[in-house]
Amino acid sequence: MAGQVETLTSASGLISLLDEEERELQYYGLTQLEAVADRFWTEISDSITKIEVLYEDESFEHRKLAALVASKIYFHLGEFDDALNFALGADDLFRLEDTSAYVQTVVNHAIDKYIELRSKDDGEATADIDSRLESVVERMVERCFETKDYGQVVGISIEARRLDILERALASGDTRSLLAYVQRDCIDLISSIRVQSQVQELVVKVLMQFEEPDYEIICVGLSKLNNPATTSGILRHLAQGDEDKVLSAYQIAFDLNANATQEFTKAVVAELTPSEDPEAEAIVAGGEPVAISKIKSILSGNETLKLHLEFLFRNNKTDMLILNHTCKLMDSRLSLAHSAVTFANAFMHAGTTVDNFLRDNLEWLSRASNWSKFSATAALGVIHHGHVNHGFNLLQPYLPEGLSSVSPYSEGGAFFALGLIHACHGTDKVISYLRDALVLFSGPTAEILQHGACLGLGTAGMGSGGEDVGQALLSVLYTDSAIAGEAAALGLGMVMMGSNNEAVLKEMLLYAKETEHEKIIRALAVGIGLIVFGRKQEADPLIERLLDEEDPLLRLGAVHAITMAYCGTGDNGAIRKLLHLAVSDVKDDVRRAAVTGLGFVLLRSPEQVPRMVELLSQSFNPHVRAGAALALGIACAGSGSKKAVVILEPMLKDSVDFVVEAACVSLAFILIQQNEAYDPKVADVRKRYSTLIEAKHGEGVTKFGAAISQGIIDAGGRNVTIELTSGDGQLNMAACAGMLLFTQFWYWFPLAHFLALTFKPTALIAVNKNLRLPKLDATCLSRKALFAYPAAIEQPVVVAPTKIATAVLSTTAKAKRGAKKSEDMEVEPPAAAKAAPAVPEESGMDVDEGSDAKAQLLKKGRKGGAESPFAVGNMTRLLTYQERFVKWPAGSRYVPVKQGTISGVLLVKDTTPSKPEDLIVSMLEDDLADEEEMATAPTTSSEVPPPEPFEYPFDNDRV
Numbered sequence: 010m011a012g013q014v015e016t017l018t019s020a021s022g023l024i025s026l027l028d029e030e031e032r033e034l035q036y037y038g039l040t041q042l043e044a045v046a047d048r049f050w051t052e053i054s055d056s057i058t059k060i061e062v063l064y065e066d067e068s069f070e071h072r073k074l075a076a077l078v079a080s081k082i083y084f085h086l087g088e089f090d091d092a093l094n095f096a097l098g099a100d101d102l103f104r105l106e107d108t109s110a111y112v113q114t115v116v117n118h119a120i121d122k123y124i125e126l127r128s129k130d131d132g133e134a135t136a137d138i139d140s141r142l143e144s145v146v147e148r149m150v151e152r153c154f155e156t157k158d159y160g161q162v163v164g165i166s167i168e169a170r171r172l173d174i175l176e177r178a179l180a181s182g183d184t185r186s187l188l189a190y191v192q193r194d195c196i197d198l199i200s201s202i203r204v205q206s207q208v209q210e211l212v213v214k215v216l217m218q219f220e221e222p223d224y225e226i227i228c229v230g231l232s233k234l235n236n237p238a239t240t241s242g243i244l245r246h247l248a249q250g251d252e253d254k255v256l257s258a259y260q261i262a263f264d265l266n267a268n269a270t271q272e273f274t275k276a277v278v279a280e281l282t283p284s285e286d287p288e289a290e291a292i293v294a295g296g297e298p299v300a301i302s303k304i305k306s307i308l309s310g311n312e313t314l315k316l317h318l319e320f321l322f323r324n325n326k327t328d329m330l331i332l333n334h335t336c337k338l339m340d341s342r343l344s345l346a347h348s349a350v351t352f353a354n355a356f357m358h359a360g361t362t363v364d365n366f367l368r369d370n371l372e373w374l375s376r377a378s379n380w381s382k383f384s385a386t387a388a389l390g391v392i393h394h395g396h397v398n399h400g401f402n403l404l405q406p407y408l409p410e411g412l413s414s415v416s417p418y419s420e421g422g423a424f425f426a427l428g429l430i431h432a433c434h435g436t437d438k439v440i441s442y443l444r445d446a447l448v449l450f451s452g453p454t455a456e457i458l459q460h461g462a463c464l465g466l467g468t469a470g471m472g473s474g475g476e477d478v479g480q481a482l483l484s485v486l487y488t489d490s491a492i493a494g495e496a497a498a499l500g501l502g503m504v505m506m507g508s509n510n511e512a513v514l515k516e517m518l519l520y521a522k523e524t525e526h527e528k529i530i531r532a533l534a535v536g537i538g539l540i541v542f543g544r545k546q547e548a549d550p551l552i553e554r555l556l557d558e559e560d561p562l563l564r565l566g567a568v569h570a571i572t573m574a575y576c577g578t579g580d581n582g583a584i585r586k587l588l589h590l591a592v593s594d595v596k597d598d599v600r601r602a603a604v605t606g607l608g609f610v611l612l613r614s615p616e617q618v619p620r621m622v623e624l625l626s627q628s629f630n631p632h633v634r635a636g637a638a639l640a641l642g643i644a645c646a647g648s649g650s651k652k653a654v655v656i657l658e659p660m661l662k663d664s665v666d667f668v669v670e671a672a673c674v675s676l677a678f679i680l681i682q683q684n685e686a687y688d689p690k691v692a693d694v695r696k697r698y699s700t701l702i703e704a705k706h707g708e709g710v711t712k713f714g715a716a717i718s719q720g721i722i723d724a725g726g727r728n729v730t731i732e733l734t735s736g737d738g739q740l741n742m743a744a745c746a747g748m749l750l751f752t753q754f755w756y757w758f759p760l761a762h763f764l765a766l767t768f769k770p771t772a773l774i775a776v777n778k779n780l781r782l783p784k785l786d787a788t789c790l791s792r793k794a795l796f797a798y799p800a801a802i803e804q805p806v807v808v809a810p811t812k813i814a815t816a817v818l819s820t821t822a823k824a825k826r827g828a829k830k831s832e833d834m835e836v837e838p839p840a841a842a843k844a845a846p847a848v849p850e851e852s853g854m855d856v857d858e859g860s861d862a863k864a865q866l867l868k869k870g871r872k873g874g875a876e877s878p879f880a881v882g883n884m885t886r887l888l889t890y891q892e893r894f895v896k897w898p899a900g901s902r903y904v905p906v907k908q909g910t911i912s913g914v915l916l917v918k919d920t921t922p923s924k925p926e927d928l929i930v931s932m933l934e935d936d937l938a939d940e941e942e943m944a945t946a947p948t949t950s951s952e953v954p955p956p957e958p959f960e961y962p963f964d965n966d967r968v
Contacts, residue, residue: 020049027059032070035063039074046078047111050085057082064098077102084111089118097141105148119145120165127169128201150174159187167195170204172211179215185223188212192226193738196233197613198578200545209233225907228261229739232269240265241280248300253918255300256778256906260916262307267913268739270472270507271433274308281305303780310434312780313914314395319782320772320884321360323932325726328801332357332366335716338702341376345709348384348758349716351377355388356720359729359765364392379418383461384759386422390429390465391765400430400439409450409458417454421461425759428465432766433743435469443469444481459485459493464759467500468766471743474508483516486529494529495757499750502536506746509544514551521563528756530562535753538569539746548574552586561596568599572606573749577733577740579614584621591625597632604636605752608643609745612733618644619652626656631665638668642675643748646731646767647889649683654690661697667755670714673698677721682730682771682888686794695722695799717761727798728886729768735913744769773887773895775903775915782929783919785903786880787911791894793879798886884929887911 023045026038039060042053053060057079064075076098083092096103096115105116123146126138146169153162159178166174179187191212199205213230216222224243231240247258265274281301306312332354339346350373354366367374367388377385386407393403401408407423414420424446431439446462463485470478482504485497498517505513514537521533537555541548548570555567568590575583587610590603604625611618618641626637638660641653657679660672676694685692701707701715724731733744747766754761777783789796881887881895892911897904902924903917919926 020045020052024053024056024059027056027063035069036071036074039063039071039078043074043078043081046081047085050082053078054082054086064095073099073102076100080115081111084114089114093118093122093142097139097145100141103145105145105152116145116149120149120169124165124168127171154178154181159183160190163187163191163195167191167199167204167208172207175208176211176215179211184215188216188226192230197738197740200578200580202545202547205545206234224257225261225264228265229268232265232273235273237273237276237280241277244277244304245281245301248298248304252778253906256916256918258300258304259307259776259778259780260906262304263313263914263916266308266310266313268735268741270742271435271470272472272474274310275473278305278308281308307780311397312776314397314434316774316776316782316914317360317770317772318362318395319931320770320774321725321728322362323884324728324772324886325358325361325363326728326798326801327357327361327363327723327726328799329366330802331719331723334699335702335719336370336373339712339716341373343709344378344381345713346716347373347377347381349713351381351385351388352717352758352761353720355391355762356717356724356764357726358392359725359768360392360394360770361726362393362396363726364389380759382416382418383422383425383457384762386419387425387429387461387759387762389423390426391762393426393430394432394765394768395430395434397431397434397436400427403430412449414450414452414454414458417457421457421459422759424458424461424465425468425762426465428468429762429765431469433469433471435466435471435473439469440466440473440475440478444478447481447485456488456490456493459490460496463493463496463500467496467503468763471503471746472506474505474510478504479510479513483513486520489524489526489529491526491528494524494526495532498529498532498536499760502539503746506539507542507544507742509541509547514540521566522560527562530560531565531756534562534566535569535749537566538573538749541570542573542576542742542745543740544574545578545580556586561594561599564590564594564596564599565602568602568606569749572602572609573745576609576745577612579611579617583610591633591636597630600630601632601636602752604633605639605643608640609749611644612740612745613738615644615648615650616652619650619656623656626660631663631668634660634663634665634668635671638671638675639752642671642678643733646678646733647681648679649688649890650679651688651690653679654688654694658690658694661701666708666710667714669701669708669711673701673711673714673718674721677718678731681722681724682727684795684797684799686792686797687890691799695719698722721764723799725768725770728770728772730771730889731764731767732769732889733767741769771886771888771912773881773883773885773911773915774913775883775905775917777903777917777919777926781926782883782931783903783917784927784929785883785901785917786898787895788878788898789881789891789895790878791891796886796888796891 020042023038023041026034026041029035029038042049042060046053060075060079060082063069064072064079066072069075076095080092080095080099080103083089083095092115096119103112103115105112119142123138123142126142146165150162150165153159153165154177159181162178163175166172166178175191179191191208196205196208196212199208209230213227213234216227216230224247228240228243231237231243244258244261247254247261265277281304303312332350335353336350339350341347341350358364358366367385374385389404389407393400396403404423404427407419408427409415409420409423424443427439428435428443443462443466447459447466450458463482466478466482479501482497482501486494486501488494501513501517517533517537517540521530524530537551541551552567552570552574555563555570558564558567568587571583571586584607587603587606591600591607594600594603604622607621608618611621622637622640625633626641628634628637638657641650641657645653654676657672657676661669661676663669663672680688680691680694683691698715698719702712702719704712721731731744731748733741733748735741744767747763750760750763751767773787775783775785887895889912895911897911902919902921904920905911906916906918
């Protein structure tokens with residue numbers, strides 16, 4: 010029979026059997042048609058209705074076979090919905106174990122259909138799902154269980170909202186690796202916040218069932234669930250355990266401080282009440298265990314900020330010649346040029362506490378006027394970012410005294426600087442001070458002071474969700490002052506960031522339609538985006554509402570909402586909306602913001618961005634080109650992406666000034682902390698910045714972009730990178746907010762200071778159980794030159810004018826040579842002189858006798874020793890792309906508590922505690938150390954006190 014089927018040249022005879030009245034002949038015909046369907050589907054498709062009639066005939070015993078034949082024909086016709094429907098009718102005849110393209114395609118379509126139906130209402134509305142479809146999916150899942158393909162099961166169960174299947178999969182396979190996969194790669198990509206929380210709760214539940222739970226992953230999950238009570242209970246439990254558990258508690262606290270919101274960490278600190286156990290070990294005077302006290306200090310951010318300050322101050326490698334050269338070339342009488350140098354200096358010295366440039370250029374500072382004063386004073390907040398113990402002391406000369414205002418622009422900038430110093434770590438004292446400043450001042454200068462106080466309050470209280478702070482900012486917003494209202498809207502967005510507070514959103518939307526100030530509406534658009542940060546599908550109703558608005562500024566709010574709600578998710582729906590707005594909206598601002606938003610949405614997939622925006626970078630619209638440049642910089646920040654650089658380089662020669670500006674900034678984002686050995690393009694880009702600044706007839710906007718880009722590429726003394734995600738892929742809320750607000754410098758220059766929130770120190774920082782810095786080394790298995798600091802530019806050498814040689818006649822020269830020869834014959838030269846090579850005196854050349862040997866030695870070193878491993882010490886720079894080459898040496902005295910990572914603050918265990926420790930002496934004042942630790946610390950410390958306050962030339966200016 011099989012041979013007869015193979016020799017068939019047409020299926021017409023078999024099709025004719027379907028017209029027979031005898032059921033056996035019809036059954037025989039269907040059997041043969043099923044066997045040749047793949048060969049003769051084009052011919053059989055003309056008679057598909059005959060097969061369907063047989064399927065619909067309930068008296069026909071072989072209806073399933075008819076359904077199977079019809080399904081195969083529809084598959085070949087490309088009608089996959091019909092193919093699936095008839096495959097479901099075939100029931101058990103549709104064999105899942107078959108590996109043909111037909112079965113694989115129909116099964117995939119069945120899974121997609123099932124996921125679509127289950128995800129309509131987050132898996133709750135199951136009545137509309139065909140039981141046969143659910144059966145096919147469950148059979149497929151069972152087959153995956155049999156083959157132990159648990160990764161496939163996890164993916165299907167999460168997308169289909171089948172947590173029962175997910176829990177079974179986690180219990181069946183390698184539970185720890187599957188949990189890590191779900192935590193790292195799955196949870197953040199779930200579009201529904203409700204389902205995301207359910208999956209996170211399940212992960213935490215499974216983790217808690219282990220005999221030795223991984224409390225680090227558990228606490229990260231609890232922070233996403235906003236469960237401070239359980240988190241504090243875990244930390245308290247670990248703090249009462251042995252040394253290993255205490256160190257784990259410290260490490261968890263450092264990680265929570267880096268990744269969780271300010272609101273959550275404050276709630277955990279509030280839950281960590283002093284222990285009531287009178288026998289608790291190491292009780293301090295206040296009755297609280299030392300471990301709990303340290304955990305609270307870590308969670309508040311004090312310890313991390315102190316370590317970062319120490320690192321940045323100790324390793325500052327700012328090249329002042331670049332900054333001074335730019336300062337001389339930029340006309341400081343122009344506000345644009347003055348602001349450019351202000352931002353460049355702030356970025357170069359961000360977090361280093363080094364403000365020497367300001368002290369050494371008081372005459373340059375005196376030329377600042379109005380809002381340039383504001384930016385210049387606010388720059389102190391960037392330079393001293395994290396110096397929370399001395400924030401008020403540093404800014405005391407610039408803050409207003411009492412209720413009188415002498416220089417409102419400088420004083421308003423000081424309020425903003427105070428917020429930047431305490432960014433995301435605002436203490437009650439700072440929050441109360443800035444909140445009171447909103448109502449204390451009145452008169453014509455009040456709005457300037459309120460502007461700075463609102464920005465400072467939002468920065469210090471970012472993500473805190475404080476109701477009282479929100480009401481204070483709303484009160485300023487309702488004054489309808491364009492200057493103060495703009496900052497109030499931005500501050501409100503920062504304080505309520507990620508909360509999706511419906512009441513606040515309603516107030517902001519209503520006011521956006523009532524006010525006539527464009528500045529306020531635009532700021533409200535940004536603030537709305539910040540409030541829905543990370544809310545995904547929950548923000549869709551708001552987004553759709555804003556997209557339908559006629560006011561382009563409200564549509565701009567829709568763009569920011571999409572950008573922030575789907576930040577880092579790579580959501581296809583969000584990308585489609587942004588691309589549609591980028592090519593169809595009538596407002597250039599909306600189009601530019603939409604293209605820029607692609608960089609935020611694709612943060613976790615930066616390799617996709619160059620391909621996606623390549624055509625947009627060549628658009629006829631310069632705003633679209635500028636947006637494409639920024640999207641590349643945001644998504645590929647710190648990566649050194651060569652594909653992105655190839656797209657951006659031609660844009661440096663664009664005919665439109667603000668496109669060149671955007672290209673300069675983005676190249677600085679991408680090439681930050683890169684050197685010529687790692688990427689030769691770095692030298693070309695740096696040289697291009699200088700060329701743009703030196704151009705006599707260059708556009709002011711272009712020079713501004715080149716100048717601030719010089720500051721960005723050398724940010725933090727060349728010791729920080731731009732990073733919007735943490736080491737384990739979690740989004741950094743403050744960094745994402747800082748980047749979005751930085752892009753608004755297009756409208757308001759002072760907002761450029763927010764870029765400081767994206768800076769992350771790149772260092773190996775290891776601390777012991779006392780949170781001190783032991784001297785230790787890790788090993789880097791790569792070329793040291795790849796990770797070296799960029800070479801400093803050389804000071805130009807002033808060459809003295811050379812004396813022109815006098816013409817000498819040939820007869821005179823001949824006579825002199827004869828006299829010289831006779832003198833040499835009379836006096837025998839020393840041996841050393843004989844050995845030295847003869848150099849014509851008139852040549853004017855200085856010859857280094859050892860130059861050849863030195864060159865050979867260097868060449869030999871490059872060949873022999875450059876590839877050998879080298880040590881990376883504690884508190885030294887460790888680049889992001891260098892981490893994969895760094896290994897912890899075997900047999901080291903100190904062993905890290907957290908395995909598998911080298912970034913962030915690491916707790917290390919001392920394996921030989923009986924030996925005295927060699928500690929790194931702090932170069933900054935340490936106010937938080939307790940008396941016992943201070944007594945045991947080395948006495949040779951040369952501590953450097955905080956910089957003495959100094960007066961700006963415009964401190965006593967009046968408006």
